[in-house]
Amino acid sequence: MEARLGSKRLAALGGLLALAGGVAALTPGAMAAAGPVHKCANKTEVIEIQGGPGEAPRKYKVTIKAISTQGVSCAAAYKFLALQYKSNTTSTIPEHYKCTTGHFKVPVGTVPQVCTKPGAKIQYAGQGG
DSSP states (O other): HHHHHHHHHHHHHHHHHHHHHHHHHHHHHHHHOOOOOOOOEEEEEEEEEESSSOOOOOEEEEEEEEEESSSSOOHHHHHHHHHHHOOSHHHHHHHEEEEEEEEEETTTTTTEEEETTTTTTEEEEEEOO
């Protein structure tokens, strides 16, 4: 009876050790995949708005604030944001990102945006509401 109880304890201990080993093996990989968070400086983009017939396009400066990235550099984020704001259609999102409204603290008068693709995340506050 005691031999059976001892073997069950040994099996349970082996299972716990295997579980701990699996968690320890996966944790560094998950940390490396996410990458460090970079806080980037504000960026100003100039966009052109088409006027009515016979009118010249108007130029507006748009300031993008609270830019942070994970898995990409600030330079890559600036490139993405330039493509995003200079795109002729607002429904086109460049570089295969998927963007949604974010839920993080932003300055008054801006709208939080989060754009992600596998291995990359860009958060920013665009002008708006």
